[in-house]
Amino acid sequence: MAGVDELIAKEGVEEETVEAVKSLAGAYKYGWETEIEMEYAPKGVNPDIVRLISDKNDEPEWMTEWRLEAFARWEKLDEPSWALLNYPEIDFQDQYYYARPKSMEEKPKSLDDVDPKLLETYKKLGIPLKEQMILAGVDGAEDMPAEGRKVAVDAVFDSVSVGTTFQAELKKAGVIFCSISEAIKEHPELVKKYLGSVVPVSDNYYATLNSAVFSDGSFVYIPPNTRCPMELSTYFRINAENTGQFERTLIIADKGSYVSYLEGCTAPQRDTAQLHAAVVEIIIEEDAEVKYSTVQNWYPGDENGKGGIYNFVTKRADCRGDRSKVMWTQVETGSAVTWKYPSCILRGAESQGEFYSIAITNNYQQADTGTKMVHLGRDTKSRIVSKGISAGKAQNTYRGLVSMHPKAKNSRNYTQCDSLLIGDKCGAHTVPYIEVKNNSSRVEHEATTSKVDEEQMFYCRQRGMDEEEAVALIVNGFAKEVLQALPMEFAMEAQQLVAISLEGSVG
Amino acid sequence: MLKINNLHVKLEEEDKQILKGVDLEVPAGKVHAIMGPNGSGKSTLSYVLSGRDGYEVTAGDATLDGEELLDMEPEERAAAGLFLAFQYPVEIPGVGNMTFLRTAVNAQRKARGEEEMSAADFLKFVRAKAKDLKIDADMLKRPVNVGFSGGEKKRNEILQMAMLEPKMCILDETDSGLDVDAMKLVSEGVNALRDEGRSFLVITHYQRLLDHIKPDVVHIMAAGRIVKSGGPELALEVEHNGYADILAEIDA
Numbered sequence: 001m002a003g004v005d006e007l008i009a010k011e012g013v014e015e016e017t018v019e020a021v022k023s024l025a026g027a028y029k030y031g032w033e034t035e036i037e038m039e040y041a042p043k044g045v046n047p048d049i050v051r052l053i054s055d056k057n058d059e060p061e062w063m064t065e066w067r068l069e070a071f072a073r074w075e076k077l078d079e080p081s082w083a084l085l086n087y088p089e090i091d092f093q094d095q096y097y098y099a100r101p102k103s104m105e106e107k108p109k110s111l112d113d114v115d116p117k118l119l120e121t122y123k124k125l126g127i128p129l130k131e132q133m134i135l136a137g138v139d140g141a142e143d144m145p146a147e148g149r150k151v152a153v154d155a156v157f158d159s160v161s162v163g164t165t166f167q168a169e170l171k172k173a174g175v176i177f178c179s180i181s182e183a184i185k186e187h188p189e190l191v192k193k194y195l196g197s198v199v200p201v202s203d204n205y206y207a208t209l210n211s212a213v214f215s216d217g218s219f220v221y222i223p224p225n226t227r228c229p230m231e232l233s234t235y236f237r238i239n240a241e242n243t244g245q246f247e248r249t250l251i252i253a254d255k256g257s258y259v260s261y262l263e264g265c266t267a268p269q270r271d272t273a274q275l276h277a278a279v280v281e282i283i284i285e286e287d288a289e290v291k292y293s294t295v296q297n298w299y300p301g302d303e304n305g306k307g308g309i310y311n312f313v314t315k316r317a318d319c320r321g322d323r324s325k326v327m328w329t330q331v332e333t334g335s336a337v338t339w340k341y342p343s344c345i346l347r348g349a350e351s352q353g354e355f356y357s358i359a360i361t362n363n364y365q366q367a368d369t370g371t372k373m374v375h376l377g378r379d380t381k382s383r384i385v386s387k388g389i390s391a392g393k394a395q396n397t398y399r400g401l402v403s404m405h406p407k408a409k410n411s412r413n414y415t416q417c418d419s420l421l422i423g424d425k426c427g428a429h430t431v432p433y434i435e436v437k438n439n440s441s442r443v444e445h446e447a448t449t450s451k452v453d454e455e456q457m458f459y460c461r462q463r464g465m466d467e468e469e470a471v472a473l474i475v476n477g478f479a480k481e482v483l484q485a486l487p488m489e490f491a492m493e494a495q496q497l498v499a500i501s502l503e504g505s506v507g
Numbered sequence: 508m509l510k511i512n513n514l515h516v517k518l519e520e521e522d523k524q525i526l527k528g529v530d531l532e533v534p535a536g537k538v539h540a541i542m543g544p545n546g547s548g549k550s551t552l553s554y555v556l557s558g559r560d561g562y563e564v565t566a567g568d569a570t571l572d573g574e575e576l577l578d579m580e581p582e583e584r585a586a587a588g589l590f591l592a593f594q595y596p597v598e599i600p601g602v603g604n605m606t607f608l609r610t611a612v613n614a615q616r617k618a619r620g621e622e623e624m625s626a627a628d629f630l631k632f633v634r635a636k637a638k639d640l641k642i643d644a645d646m647l648k649r650p651v652n653v654g655f656s657g658g659e660k661k662r663n664e665i666l667q668m669a670m671l672e673p674k675m676c677i678l679d680e681t682d683s684g685l686d687v688d689a690m691k692l693v694s695e696g697v698n699a700l701r702d703e704g705r706s707f708l709v710i711t712h713y714q715r716l717l718d719h720i721k722p723d724v725v726h727i728m729a730a731g732r733i734v735k736s737g738g739p740e741l742a743l744e745v746e747h748n749g750y751a752d753i754l755a756e757i758d759a
Contacts, residue, residue, distance in 0.1 A: 458559050459597040461581035462590075463607075463667060464615035473610055477601030477650065 041098035057181040070201045070211035077205045083368040084397040097213045176221040183219035198281035198318040206277040206312040210246050217248035222257035233262040247278040253288035260291040277312045286321025298334035305364025308336025315342035319351035327354040329485045331494040333501040343372035346380035353382040356485040361394030370400035375408035384415040387479045390426035391505035397429040404441040411441040419449040472499035508706045509533040514567035525551045527731035536703035541710045543728035544750045549710045553679045557591040586618035588674030592664040599651040607651045636669040640696045658689030665696035677708045682716040694719030714746035
C-alpha cells in the first residue's frame with residue numbers, strides 16, 4: 001500500500017483519484033516528503049544544479065555549456081506579469097529541478113499490484129489499459145532496464161501499443177523517436193542544428209529557464225517523404241522519467257513528411273503548487289505536415305484553490321518550407337494556472353497554421369491561453385478556433401496574436417473565439433492582438449460569449465440526465481469543432497475529461 | 508396513475524398565485540385533455556409536475572403511481588416515468604440528436620438500475636421509431652432541434668417520448684405551430700403509443716388536436732383551477748361557444 005501512496009504523491013494525480021485511494025487505504029499519509037528529500041536533487045537552481053542535470057543525462061560538453069549560458073541569461077530576466085493571472089510569487093529557489101525515478105523495487109510490478117480502485121479511476125478518465133498501467137506506475141516504460149520490463153507488463157504493453165514492436169517499425173521507416181537525452185548523445189548533429197532554433201534560449205523567462213534545466217523530453221525526426229507509420233505519443237514518458245517538470249520536445253518534419261503527435265498529460269501530476277515549464281519546438285520543412293494534439297489534465301488544485309500546477313509552456317512551430325502545415329489542437333482541463341500560446345511561424349510561402357483549443361477552468365483555476373500566428377511568407381493561411389469554458393470562480397482568457405508582415409502578401413486569417421460561462425462567479429476574457437502590415441491580407445475575428453442556458457439544463461434533466469451529465473453534454477456540444485479536430489481515441493478521452501473536470505460546477 | 512390533490516403554486520420571484528387548488532386524477536391507460544383560456548395555468552401545471560425551477564408549491568401534492576412527485580429532482584421524475592413534450596423544444600448546438608437520445612435513454616436506465624443499451628441495440632431501436640414518425644437519418648444526426656422546423660421539433664419530441672417509453676406523458680400545446688399534415692403525423696405518433704399502461708395529459712387551446720388524439724375526459728381550466736370536466740363533447744362545446752359561456756356558468 002505504501003508504494004501506491006507514494007506514487008500518488010509523486011504523480012500528484014487528480015484529486016478524485018487521491019480521494020479514491022484515501023478511502024481505500026485509510027488516511028492519506030504524506031510520507032513521501034522524506035522520499036523527495038532522498039530522491040530529488042537539492043532544492044533551488046544554480047550553475048551546480050544545471051551541471052548536475054547535464055551530468056545525470058551524461059551530456060557532452062557543448063550541451064552543458066548551452067545550458068549554463070541559458071542559466072546566466074535567465075538570472076538577468078524578470079518574470080513576466082502581463083498575463084491575466086493572479087498567483088502567489090513563485091520562489092524559484094524553493095523548487096526541485098531534478099527528480100530521479102523511483103527505484104524499481106518500490107514500483108508495482110504488474111497490474112495485480114496496482115490498487116484496483118486506482119485503475120478504476122483511470123478507466124473513468126477513458127485512458128486505455130496501457131496508460132492506466134503507466135500512470136499507475138507499473139514498470140515497463142522504455143527507459144527501464146530490460147530485466148525490469150519482464151513481468152506481465154510486457155504482454156499488456158505489447159497488446160496495447162508503442163513498446164518495442166513499434167520502435168522497430170519506426171526505425172524501418174527511418175523515423176527517429178527517442179528521448180531528447182538520448183538524441184543529444186546519439187544524434188548530436190540534429191540536436192545542435194535545431195535545438196533552440198524555433199524557441200531561442202532568450203525567448204522568454206520560462207523558456208530560458210527550461211533551456212537551462214530541462215531534464216528530458218521527446219525527440220522526433222521524420223525523414224524526407226515519409227509518412228510516419230503511426231501516431232507518436234508522449235504518454236509513456238510522464239512516468240518513465242518521473243520528472244517532467246521541465247520537458248523539452250523537439251520535432252523535425254523533413255521535406256514532404258507527415259506525423260501526428262499526441263501529448264497526454266492526462267491525470268498524473270506531482271504534488272501541489274508545483275511548476276511545470278515545458279518547451280516544444282517543431283520544425284516543418286517544405287510540403288511537410290505536423291499535427292500536434294495535447295490533452296492537458298495536470299492537477300488543478302482543490303476546490304478552494306489550494307495547490308495545483310503552474311503550467312508555463314512555450315510551444316512553437318516553424319513552418320520553414322513552402323506549403324508546410326501545422327495543426328495544434330489542445331484540450332486544457334487541468335493546472336491551477338495555465339500560461340500557454342502554441343504558435344505558428346508561417347515563414348514558407350503558402351504555409352498553413354491551425355490552432356484548435358478547448359480550455360476549461362473550474363473552481364479557482366486560471367487560464368491565459370491562445371496562439372500566435374505570425375505570417376511572414378506570401379499566401380499563408382491560419383485558422384484559430386478557441387472555446388473557453390469557465391465555471392466556479394475561474395478566470396479564462398483567450399489571448400491571441402495575428403500578425404501579417406509586409407511580405408506576407410495575400411495571406412488570410414480566420415479567428416473564432418467562443419466563451420461559455422457556467423454560473424455567475426466566473427469570468428471569460430478575449431484579448432486579440434491584430435497587426436496587418438500589408439494591404440492584400442485579410443483578417444477575420446469573431447467572438448461570442450454565452451451562458452449555459454437554464455432551459456437547456458431543464459430540457460436535458462426532464463429527459464433523465466442529472467445536472468452533471470447535462471452540463472457535460474452541453475459543453476461537449478459547445479466544444480465540438482475542436483473535439484472533432486482531435487484524433488479519434490483522444491477525442492473520446494477528452495469528452496470524458498470535460499465531464500470530469502466540470503464535476504461540482506453546478507448545483 | 509397521476510393524482511393531483513389541491514395543488515397551489517405561486518411564482519418564486521413574485522407573489523403571484525398561479526394554481527389555486529388543482530384536483531385531477533388520470534387513471535392508467537387514459538387520455539385526459541386540459542383546455543382553457545390563456546393564463547389559466549395550464550402550462551404552469553405541466554412545468555410544476557415536471558420540476559422546472561421558478562415555482563413554489565404552497566399547498567397540495569401530486570403523486571405518480573403513489574410516489575410523491577414534487578419532492579423529486581426533474582431527472583428522478585423522468586426516470587419514474589414522467590415525460591413532458593415541450594411547447595417550445597430547446598435547441599442544443601453541437602449535440603447530435605442521436606447522442607442526446609442515447610444519453611437520455613441510458614441515464615434513465617441507469618437511474619432505474621437497468622443495464623445501459625448497447626450501441627447496436629440503440630441504433631436499431633431509434634431507427635425503427637424514427638421511421639414511424641417519418642424522421643430521416645439526417646435529422647437524427649443534426650444537433651438537437653437546431654434549425655428544425657416547427658413540425659420537425661414536435662416530431663422530435665414524440666420520437667423522444669417513443670424512445671423513453673414513459674408511463675405518464677404530458678403534451679404541452681403540442682399542436683401549436685403545426686400545420687394540418689404535421690398535426691396528423693404527430694397525433695399518429697402519439698396514438699401509436701397509447702397503451703393500457705400509459706396515460707396522457709394533453710394540454711391544448713384548440714379542439715382540433717382532440718379530433719386526432721381522442722380524449723377520454725376533457726377538463727376546463729380557468730384561473731388556476733379545473734372548473735369543469737366532461738367527455739369529449741365538452742371540447743366541442745368550447746369549440747362552438749368559446750370559454751365565455753362555461754366561465755359565466757361557473758361564476759353564476
